[in-house]
Every structure is written in C-alpha cells, then in structure tokens.
Amino acid sequence: xxxxxxTLIVLLACKLTSFASHIVGGEFELLYLQDYExxxxxxxxxxxxxxxxxxxxxxxxxxIYRKHDNTLMGSYTLNKTIDQLVPYSNIECSDGQLITSRLxxxxxxxxxxxxxxxxxxxYVAYERCCRNYTINNIESAIPGSxxxxxxxxxxxxPPVVKEGVPFINSTPxxxxxxxxxxxxxxxxxxxxxxxxxxxxxxxxTMVTPYSTIxxxxxxxVTPNSGPYPEVIWKQGFGLENIINGAPDLxxxxxxxLTVTPKFEGLFVFAVKCEEYRDGEKIGExxxxxxxxxxxxxxxxxxxxxxxxxxxxxxxxxxxxLYFPYVADERCVEILVxxxxxxxxxxxxxTIRAIPINFNAQLEGIEITETLNAPLQSVIDxxxxxxxxxxxxxVIGKPYKIGIIALDDACPQPAxxxxxxxxxxxxxxxxxxxxxxxxxxxxxxxxxKNVTSAANGNLTFDINGFDLEDEVLLDITPxxxxxxxxxxxxxxxxxxxxxxxxxxxxKYDCNTEDLNFSQGRDVPVSSGVRKAFDILLRVDDVxxxxxxxxxxxxxxxxxxxxxxxxxxxxxxxxxxxxYQLLKYKYGEVVDLNIKAQDNDNDLISLFGIPRNxxxxxxxxxxxxxxxxxxxxxxxxxxxxxxxxxDGELDSLRVSFFVEDLDDCQLTNTDTLxxxxxxxxxxxxxxxxxxxxxxxxxxxxxxxxxxVGEAIEVNIRALDLEGDVVVLxxxxxxxxxxxxxxxxxxxxxxxSLFSWTPTCADLTGPGLTRDFELTFLVQDQNCYESRxxxxxxxxxxxxxxxxxEQLLPPNFFTPNGDEYNAFFGMFKRDxxxxxxxxxxxxxxxxxxxxEVVIFNRWGRQIFQSEDREFKWFGENASAGVYYYQIRYxxxxxxxxxxxxx
Numbered sequence: 001x002x003x004x005x006x007t008l009i010v011l012l013a014c015k016l017t018s019f020a021s022h023i024v025g026g027e028f029e030l031l032y033l034q035d036y037e038x039x040x041x042x043x044x045x046x047x048x049x050x051x052x053x054x055x056x057x058x059x060x061x062x063x064i065y066r067k068h069d070n071t072l073m074g075s076y077t078l079n080k081t082i083d084q085l086v087p088y089s090n091i092e093c094s095d096g097q098l099i100t101s102r103l104x105x106x107x108x109x110x111x112x113x114x115x116x117x118x119x120x121x122x123y124v125a126y127e128r129c130c131r132n133y134t135i136n137n138i139e140s141a142i143p144g145s146x147x148x149x150x151x152x153x154x155x156x157x158p159p160v161v162k163e164g165v166p167f168i169n170s171t172p173x174x175x176x177x178x179x180x181x182x183x184x185x186x187x188x189x190x191x192x193x194x195x196x197x198x199x200x201x202x203x204x205t206m207v208t209p210y211s212t213i214x215x216x217x218x219x220x221v222t223p224n225s226g227p228y229p230e231v232i233w234k235q236g237f238g239l240e241n242i243i244n245g246a247p248d249l250x251x252x253x254x255x256x257l258t259v260t261p262k263f264e265g266l267f268v269f270a271v272k273c274e275e276y277r278d279g280e281k282i283g284e285x286x287x288x289x290x291x292x293x294x295x296x297x298x299x300x301x302x303x304x305x306x307x308x309x310x311x312x313x314x315x316x317x318x319x320x321l322y323f324p325y326v327a328d329e330r331c332v333e334i335l336v337x338x339x340x341x342x343x344x345x346x347x348x349x350t351i352r353a354i355p356i357n358f359n360a361q362l363e364g365i366e367i368t369e370t371l372n373a374p375l376q377s378v379i380d381x382x383x384x385x386x387x388x389x390x391x392x393x394v395i396g397k398p399y400k401i402g403i404i405a406l407d408d409a410c411p412q413p414a415x416x417x418x419x420x421x422x423x424x425x426x427x428x429x430x431x432x433x434x435x436x437x438x439x440x441x442x443x444x445x446x447x448k449n450v451t452s453a454a455n456g457n458l459t460f461d462i463n464g465f466d467l468e469d470e471v472l473l474d475i476t477p478x479x480x481x482x483x484x485x486x487x488x489x490x491x492x493x494x495x496x497x498x499x500x501x502x503x504x505x506k507y508d509c510n511t512e513d514l515n516f517s518q519g520r521d522v523p524v525s526s527g528v529r530k531a532f533d534i535l536l537r538v539d540d541v542x543x544x545x546x547x548x549x550x551x552x553x554x555x556x557x558x559x560x561x562x563x564x565x566x567x568x569x570x571x572x573x574x575x576x577x578y579q580l581l582k583y584k585y586g587e588v589v590d591l592n593i594k595a596q597d598n599d600n601d602l603i604s605l606f607g608i609p610r611n612x613x614x615x616x617x618x619x620x621x622x623x624x625x626x627x628x629x630x631x632x633x634x635x636x637x638x639x640x641x642x643x644x645d646g647e648l649d650s651l652r653v654s655f656f657v658e659d660l661d662d663c664q665l666t667n668t669d670t671l672x673x674x675x676x677x678x679x680x681x682x683x684x685x686x687x688x689x690x691x692x693x694x695x696x697x698x699x700x701x702x703x704x705x706v707g708e709a710i711e712v713n714i715r716a717l718d719l720e721g722d723v724v725v726l727x728x729x730x731x732x733x734x735x736x737x738x739x740x741x742x743x744x745x746x747x748x749x750s751l752f753s754w755t756p757t758c759a760d761l762t763g764p765g766l767t768r769d770f771e772l773t774f775l776v777q778d779q780n781c782y783e784s785r786x787x788x789x790x791x792x793x794x795x796x797x798x799x800x801x802x803e804q805l806l807p808p809n810f811f812t813p814n815g816d817e818y819n820a821f822f823g824m825f826k827r828d829x830x831x832x833x834x835x836x837x838x839x840x841x842x843x844x845x846x847x848x849e850v851v852i853f854n855r856w857g858r859q860i861f862q863s864e865d866r867e868f869k870w871f872g873e874n875a876s877a878g879v880y881y882y883q884i885r886y887x888x889x890x891x892x893x894x895x896x897x898x899x
Contacts (some may be wrong), residue, residue: 001820002123002288006028020049021130021132021133021140022046022051022055022056023044023045023046023047023129023131023132023150023151023705024045024100024132024290025044025151025152025268025270025290026039026045026151026288027155027175027285027286027287027296028041028042028043028062028124028126028153028285028290029042029170029171029285030124030157030170031197031330032169033168036113036166037104037109037110038109038110038111039107040106040107040108040109040124041077041104042062042078042104042107042153043102043104043105043175044103044128045102045103045177045289045344046100046101046102046103046154047099047100048085048099048121049099049546052502054102056083057080058079059077059079059080060077060089060105060128061075061076061078061126062078062153063075063124063125063126064076064122064124065123065125065225065226066120066122067123068119068120068261072223072322073115073122076107076124077107078105078106080103080104080105080109081105081106082103083101083103084099084102085101085102085178086102086179087179102177106700113160113161115630116160117162119159120155120421121159123154123155123157123226124154124157125153125154125155125224125226125228127150127153127212127213127224128150128153128212128220129148129212129219130143130149130219130442131268131290134239134266135149135266136234136238136243136263136267137244137265137266138192138232138234138241138268139231139232139233139234143216143219147215147217147232148215149211149268150211150214150219150220151211152209152210152211152212152228153286154210154228155286156284156285157169157282158283168198169194169198169200169275169277169437170195170196170201171275172195172196172273172285173194173195173197174195175192175193175283177459178289178291179792180556181291181292181293181294182259182261182292182293182294182330182468183294183297184261184262184294184295185258185261186261186297186414187260188258188259188260188261191256191257191260192204192256192257192287193254193255193256193623194227194255196275196320200275200276201277201792202255202273202274202276203253203273203274203276204254204255205271205272206239206249206269206271206273207239207270207271207286208230208233208270209268209269209270209288209869210228210229210270210288211228211229211230212224212228213230219693231268233287234662240808243258243259243261243263243269243830245261247259247260251271255271255273255478259421263293264293264294266291267291268290269288269289269291270285270290271287272284272660273285273286273287273632291654297410301407302349302403302406302407303337303338303416304335304337304351304405304416304417305418306332306333306335306403306418306420307332307333307335308321309329309332309385313351315332315420315660317419319421320422321422321635322423322424322425323388325390325425325426325549330387330388330389330390331385331387332385332420333370333384333385333386334383334385334405334418335382336381336382336384336405336416337381338350338382338407339580341830348382348408349406349407350405350406350408351367351405351406352406353386353401353402353403354402355393355399355400355402356399356402356419357399357400358393360393362393364391365386365389365401366387367386368385368387369382369383369872370383370384370385372422373385382405385766386403388424390543390544391426391427391545392422392426395426395546395548398421398423401419401420402417402418403418403419403422404416404417405842416838423469426546429468429540429543429544429548429560430468431548431550432469432471432539432540432549432550433466433538434462434464434536434538435463456506456507457505457506457507458503458505458507459502459503459504460502460503461501461502462489462500462502462536462554463499463500464500464539464550464757465538466497466498466540467497469541469542470496470497470540470541471497471498471499471538472499472538473499473501474535474536474539474549475501475536475841476534477532477533477534478533478535478553479533482533485504485532486507487503487505488505489503489504503554503848505556516860531556532555533553533554533555533556535554536552536553536554536557549861554613564598564667565659565668565669566595566601566668566669567595567596567630567657567669568594568605568655568656568669568670568671568758569593569671570592570594570595571591571592571593571594571633572591572592577669577671577672578671578672578674579671579672579673580673580674580676581673581674581675582676582677583640583676584640584679584681584782585640585641585644585677585679585680585782586680586781586782587680588637588638588639589636589638589639589640589675590635591635592634592636593600593621593634593636593655595628595632595633596629596630596631596657597628597629597631597659597667599629600628600631601628601659601660602625602626603625603627603628603632603658603659604624604633604656605624605625605626605657606625606655606656607634607636607654607655607656607782608656609651609653610652611648611650612646612648612651615802617646618639618641619653620638621635621636621653622634622635628659636653642680642781643782646677649676649677649678650674650676650677651674651675652672652673653672655671655674655818656668656670657669660695679782679783680780680782682722682778682780682782683784683785684721684778684785684787685716685717685719685724685775685777685785685786686716686776686787687715687726687774687787688714688715688717689712689714689715690713691711691712691713691791693709695708695709695710695711697712700789700792701791701792701794702791702793703793703796704756704794705797706756706758706795706842706843707756707757707798707799708756709753709755709757710754710793711752712752712791713736713749713751713752714726714751715748718746718747718749720724720778720780721746722778722779723743724740724744724745724747724748724776724777724778725741725743725777725779726741726743726748726749726750727741727775728741729773729774730773735773736754738752738753739752739753743744751771752791754793756793758797758843760795761796761843766796766842766843767794767795767796767797768794768795769792769794769795770792770793770794770795771791771792772790772791773789773790773791774788774791775788797843797844798840798841798842799840799842800840800842804835805824807824807836807891807893807895808823808825808895809893809895809896810895811896811897812897813871813875813897813899814899820871820872821869821870821874822870822882822895823868823869823870824836824837824838824866824868824884825837836866836867838866838884845886845887845888846887847866847884847886848885848886849862849863849864850862850882850883851883851885852869852895853880853882855880855881860874860880872897875897877896877897878896879894879895879896879897880894881894882894882895
C-alpha cells in the first residue's frame with residue numbers, strides 16, 4: 001500500500017509541474033543552412049516570477065505536418081542551447097515585476113525534396129501548457145478547475161522544391177521581446193518586427209492566440225494536427241480590444257507595437273507575420289507574448305519647441321522655413337522643457353531627427369547640444385542646435401522633418417515631437433541634353449527606319465552635353481539583347497562637359513538574328529520584331545548628385561511589305577475567334593480545326609492546352625504543317641469519360657496558325673475554345689401498365705377469378721434515351737405467369753400474361769393475393785437510375801351458388817310430358833328453358849355423382865353426369881332418397897314418385 005501511495009504522489013507531482021504557469025510567449029524559426037539542411041529553432045519566453053522550475057525542459061519534441069491533408073511528416077527533438085534573462089531597456093527601471101527568460105531550443109534537420117515538395121507547404125507545431133493563471137484578458141484557469149490555456153507554437157513554411165527546382169527560404173527571425181512594462185495612461189511603443197534573410201516582404205497583423213487541443217488540461221498527450229483552437233477571451237475583451245486601451249494595442253506594417261493602456265494587469269496577445277515573395281504568400285509564423293501594465297507611473301512627457309537660429313519667435317507647425325541657396329547656415333534651435341519625476345533632477349534629454357513625408361537616411365544633419373546638463377529646477381530647458389545640409393532631401397518642394405525629444409524616464413522614455421517644414425534652395429544646375437551632332441539642336445527622340453529589301457548597315461553618333469558639369473551616359477535595350485540582333489555601341493568617350501558614342505547595326509532580315517519569341521510559350525504576332533526601343537539616359541554630375549537625367553527612346557523601325565494574316569477557325573463556325581462549348585460526361589468532342597492563308601504561304605497549325613495536358617485526359621490533336629491554300633485541317637477529338645474525375649470542369653484549348661513570309665516574318669491568328677463540362681442530367685425511367693383485355697387495372701391492382709385471363713402490356717420509357725432493362729424483381733423458375741425481360745434504347749415493352757388456375761390458390765376461402773414488382777433500370781454511364789412499380793393481383797374462386805340449392809321434391813313418370821323425370825333443373829320463366837341449378841364446379845368443390853336409394857337403402861340410380869335425369873324406371877310410387885356428392889360436401893334430400 002505504501003508503494004502505491006508513493007507512486008501516486010510522484011505522478012501527481014510530475015503532473016502539477018507540467019501544468020505549472022510559466023509561458024509568456026514565443027515563436028518558431030526555420031533557417032536555411034545548405035542543400036536541404038535547416039536549423040529548426042523555437043524561442044520560448046519563460047515567466048521567472050510565476051513559473052515553476054520543473055517546467056523548464058531541457059529538450060522538446062515538435063511535429064511537422066503537410067498543410068494539404070494534415071499528414072504527419074515527422075517528429076524532431078530540439079535541445080535547449082540558451083537560457084538567459086531578458087534585460088530592461090533601462091536597467092534602472094527594474095522593479096521585480098517583470099522577470100522574463102529567453103529559452104532557445106534548436107537542432108539541425110534535413111527536409112528531403114522527395115517528401116517536402118507539396119506546393120501547399122507544411123507547418124511545424126508544438127503544444128505546451130500552461131499560460132499564467134493571473135492573465136486578465138483570457139480564460140486561463142489551473143488545469144482541471146475551468147477553462148485552461150496553453151500555447152500552440154506555430155509556423156508555416158513553403159516546400160523545399162518548386163517545379164523541380166530548389167526553393168531556398170529562411171523564415172523571419174530576430175524578433176525582439178517586450179523588455180518593459182507599460183503604464184496606465186502612458187503611451188507605450190516597442191519594436192516587435194523581425195528580419196528576413198531573403199529580403200521577403202513581411203506583413204504583421206494582430207490575431208487571437210492559439211491554445212492547445214485539450215482546453216481543459218491544456219497539456220498535449222499525443223501529437224495533434226491542426227487546426228488549433230483559439231484562446232477564450234474574457235468578457236469585455238477581444239481582438240478589437242485586446243487590453244481595452246485607448247487607443248488599443250495594434251501593430252504597424254513595420255512591426256511597431258503601440259498602445260495607451262487604461263487598466264493595470266497582465267495581458268496576452270498574438271501577432272501573425274506573413275511572408276511574401278514576388279506578391280505570393282510563402283509562409284506564416286505566429287508570435288505570442290504578454291504585456292504587464294502597472295499604475296502610478298509619474299513621468300510627464302517633455303515639451304519640444306523650435307525656432308530659426310538667430311530669431312526670437314518660436315516656429316509654428318505648418319509654417320515653412322525657407323533657406324535660400326546663398327544662406328551661410330540652415331539651422332534651427334530646439335528647446336526642450338521636461339518635468340523630472342519626484343524631484344529627481346538627474347534626467348537627461350536626447351533628440352533625433354526623422355523624415356516625415358519622404359524616405360532618406362538624413363545624412364548631413366548636424367545636432368549640437370548647447371545646454372543639456374542635469375536639470376536644476378522643477379522645469380528646466382535643454383537646448384540643441386540642428387543644422388541642415390546645403391542640398392535638400394526633396395527637390396523643388398518643401399519637405400517635413402520631425403524632431404523627437406526623449407527623456408530617460410521609466411519604464412520607457414517619454415517623448416514629444418515638433419514637425420518642421422523646410423524649403424531649402426539647392427545650388428543652381430542645368431540639365432544634361434542629347435544631340436545627334438555637336439552643332440545640332442536639342443532633341444527628344446531618335447527614330448530610324450530600316451527597309452526589308454536585303455541586309456544593310458546602319459551607323460550614327462549619339463552625343464550628350466551639359467553646360468557646366470561632367471556627364472554620364474547609360475544605354476538600356478528594352479526587351480532584347482544588343483548582341484542577339486547585331487547591334488553595338490562604341491565605348492563612350494567622356495569629355496569635361498560631353499559624352500559621345502557611335503551606334504552600329506549590321507542587319508539581315510533573312511538570318512535568324514531577328515527571329516525570336518522572347519521565351520514565350522505561345523507564338524508572338526510576328527517571329528521577327530518590327531521595332532526595337534533603346535533607352536538612352538544622360539545625367540550630369542552636379543554638386544548635390546541628384547538624379548535628374550534626360551531620357552530619350554531611340555526607336556529602330558523595320559518596314560516590311562504588307563502580308564495578309566492567316567486564319568484559324570472551327571469548320572462549323574468559320575467567323576468565330578472564340579467558342580464556348582458545353583458537353584456532358586460521356587459525350588464526344590469532335591471538332592475540325594482548319595487554317596488557311598490567302599497568300600499561300602507555308603503555314604503551321606498547332607494546339608496548346610492552356611490549363612491541362614492532352615495526354616492526361618485522353619484528348620488528341622495533331623499539329624500540322626502545309627500550304628496555306630486551300631489550307632490544312634486537324635481534328636480535335638475527345639471521348640469524355642462518363643465517370644469523369646478530372647479536377648477541372650472548364651478546359652481551354654488555344655489553336656494557332658503561323659505563316660512564314662519573306663524575311664522570316666510571321667503572322668499569327670488564334671482561336672480559343674473553352675470546353676465546359678457538366679454531369680449528364682438523368683431522370684429515373686417511367687413504367688406504364690396497360691390491360692389488353694377486359695380486365696381492368698385500378699390503382700395498380702387487378703381482381704380476377706380462376707380461369708380468367710390476364711394480359712398486361714408493361715412499357716418503360718427513358719426521357720434521356722438511355723438503354724433500359726425491364727424485368728420482374730425476384731423471379732422464380734416456377735412462376736406460373738409468362739413475362740420475358742426486355743432491353744431497348746429509350747423505350748422497351750413486354751407482355752405479362754397469366755390465366756390463374758385452382759393450383760394457384762391456397763388458403764382459407766380459396767383466394768390469393770399476388771404482388772409482382774417490375775424493375776426498370778437505365779444504363780446511364782454516369783449515374784444509373786431505376787424505378788419500381790408493383791402490380792397487385794387478387795385471384796378468387798368461382799362462386800358455387802350451393803347455398804341457394806332448392807331441387808324439386810316430386811315427379812310423375814306417367815307417360816305425359818309434365819314432370820317426367822327427377823333432375824337438378826328449373827324452368828326459366830323468361831325462356832321456358834330448363835336450367836341446371838346445381839352448384840357450379842369451382843376450385844373448392846367439383847361435382848362427383850348423384851345416388852338414389854329406396855326406403856330400404858338399396859341404390860336404384862347412380863350418375864356422374866351433373867346433367868343427370870332419373871325417369872323412375874321400374875320405380876313404384878313412393879318416397880326415395882338422393883345424395884349429390886361434391887369433392888368438398890354432400891347435398892341430400894327426398895323425392896316422391898307419383899303416378
């Protein structure tokens with residue numbers, strides 16, 4: 001018993017240690033090393049004040065999943081390599097309320113390209129308990145006592161290969177922690193952005209933090225793939241009011257966190273950082289952290305003012321400070337008033353300049369402290385001189401520079417800003433310009449025409465000038481390489497105020513130099529370029545090194561003889577350049593594509609599937625080459641599978657025709673055909689039943705008596721014209737009726753016939769009910785439909801009429817014609833004919849015989865004929881007895897013979 005109790009205590013202790021409150025936040029990194037090796041790192045921020053020592057793990061196990069289907073790709077052990085405290089921005093601000101450690105877990109892993117090549121990418125996740133139990137804005141109870149909150153560390157990354165080519169990428173890294181606590185009613189800011197080694201764009205947004213899959217214990221027992229649940233916000237909090245600040249916590253595009261807290265407490269938040277390359281999202285990481293807000297932070301913000309040096313009046317924001325080019329100095333004086341905290345006169349003030357409406361490094365600004373000793377009064381003034389360079393940062397218009405003053409108060413510097421609008425006149429300068437020759441006028445563009453008669457050589461000079469400065473020349477061909485088409489420029493010759501070069505083009509339109517399509521996957525409108533543009537830029541090297549070049553486009557035109565354009569079309573619609581064709585699964589695409597050229601040039605016809613491959617779907621089209629007149633035709637054929645399982649429901653095929661004219665000049669025409677696919681519409685076939693004799697069908701039911709013939713035509717109709725099969729459901733070999741299964745396209749019929757006999761009747765009352773279910777099923781290849789229709793047949797025996805049998809009880813065989821015999825007859829009053837009154841034969845009973853006895857019991861007459869007649873041969877007058885026997889009963893009585 002002691003061993004069991006001891007084990008239970010140890011397990012409980014381990015579990016409580018695992019559940020300990022300690023997580024501040026953190027994130028993943030996946031950094032490229034070489035080949036397919038990466039450094040997988042996880043940073044966890046640990047709360048030293050609230051966290052238990054046992055929760056400080058030496059290693060962790062993380063899991064990588066494929067995003068497309070959440071398949072587990074592998075588990076990886078990361079070992080702790082760094083464990084250090086996060087320092088305050090100002091160490092003097094430490095008061096013991098915020099003590100955070102940065103735990104760094106890392107390992108080198110390999111991501112094989114054969115496994116990590118899915119275009120949707122992958123994600124790495126790690127679930128861990130527990131967040132602090134004193135958090136104000138989310139539910140974070142002790143596990144087992146309410147809604148707990150763990151953290152799922154989460155990172156998405158792209159495949160390591162794309163289209164068979166290695167895709168090298170490192171995720172963002174070096175995200176700074178929150179080093180300081182916030183103060184109620186004090187503006188708070190912190191850099192929360194990372195860097196990307198590949199130069200990818202990073203986009204930051206606030207998101208709701210992830211919890212763990214088990215929100216009751218918040219402790220992972222087994223690996224869990226996503227999606228992961230979010231934490232539960234407490235009443236009054238949410239993504240739009242994370243800490244109920246005014247304004248609330250938000251993050252800028254550059255990763256700057258800002259907030260003005262209104263309430264003290266401990267608040268959790270999360271930031272999503274999305275990684276983009278060439279406009280495409282390639283990754284995502286989530287970063288959690290918590291922010292401590294305290295009250296009674298007494299620091300007041302400094303007040304900054306500005307005035308132009310040498311003047312007494314202070315600058316008013318919105319006005320413009322103008323400094324002409326001849327000004328010896330371009331300086332402003334900055335005065336900063338600051339209120340020390342609690343009589344402490346040891347605070348220092350610093351200032352810095354930032355660009356407001358432009359981007360620049362602000363090189364050349366000089367900031368000089370003219371008075372910034374420790375303040376000696378409740379409100380004292382620090383003074384600075386800010387001087388601006390001769391060359392303005394923005395040309396031709398005023399620009400704004402912010403002067404920020406910061407003190408060194410706790411927990412963060414308080415600040416104030418004055419925005420100064422400057423208009424500094426730059427040194428005078430004239431722009432460089434172009435001329436074809438030294439003595440010509442200024443020009444805006446150069447255009448040269450080249451005929452296609454044969455080959456030739458084009459040569460001319462390009463000259464750039466400036467009236468006072470050196471010049472630089474830049475030559476950029478637009479969309480082609482000079483050497484590919486035989487163009488050259490001589491090495492530029494630079495003078496003190498000019499530059500010159502000579503352009504030469506040795507061309508021949510019948511060579512392959514000009515015949516190229518710039519690497520496109522479809523033909524260009526002409527295999528030979530008809531115009532070449534070259535950008536020429538000349539700029540001077542002026543005092544402020546501003547870029548203000550003169551740019552012209554040098555255009556070289558090739559004049560070709562007129563040629564008619566070939567045409568490509570679908571034979572049934574020769575005038576259409578686009579067709580939208582709709583098909584059902586199981587149908588056949590059979591199109592004749594024709595190309596013609598009136599010049600009878602050699603033409604080529606080819607088809608390009610835009611969003612699929614011919615062979616993948618079984619479509620065929622043969623590219624052809626031939627004479628333009630009468631033209632060439634090729635067939636686009638596709639037998640669409642009825643069970644089409646392609647991912648696309650719209651397939652586009654582009655058909656091109658190219659002709660080849662003189663100088664390899666190519667003209668092109670295009671026909672686009674969209675094939676829109678949809679499943680075939682299929683309704684269930686219908687079943688009709690028609691009686692072919694006097695037997696009526698009422699509500700799919702028939703009532704007949706034994707011996708009465710049934711003839712019913714069963715007909716099935718399919719509106720879509722599919723082949724249908726008609727049969728009886730659950731047939732037996734000994735079925736008494738006649739019905740043959742039938743099959744036909746669109747419609748089918750078969751005759752059901754049956755004459756019930758006594759052998760078909762069973763049970764009391766000699767009646768029987770039959771249910772025959774006819775099944776008709778179409779043979780639609782996409783989705784077969786069927787219909788059941790049941791014919792109910794009620795068969796009953798003939799009524800015998802025996803309950804009304806009243807035979808005659810005497811006869812007079814005296815030789816006259818009246819009452820001459822004894823039989824089961826009655827004279828019909830209307831016809832005066834004799835009618836047999838015996839019960840008719842039916843399945844229940846058939847007539848067997850009649851026997852007549854005298855009064856001593858001796859049989860004197862017997863007959864098996866139901867039409868019997870006893871004429872009383874040799875019978876004396878008196879009473880006789882008869883028995884009429886049926887298979888199921890007897891009728892007996894007496895008859896008197898009288899003479």
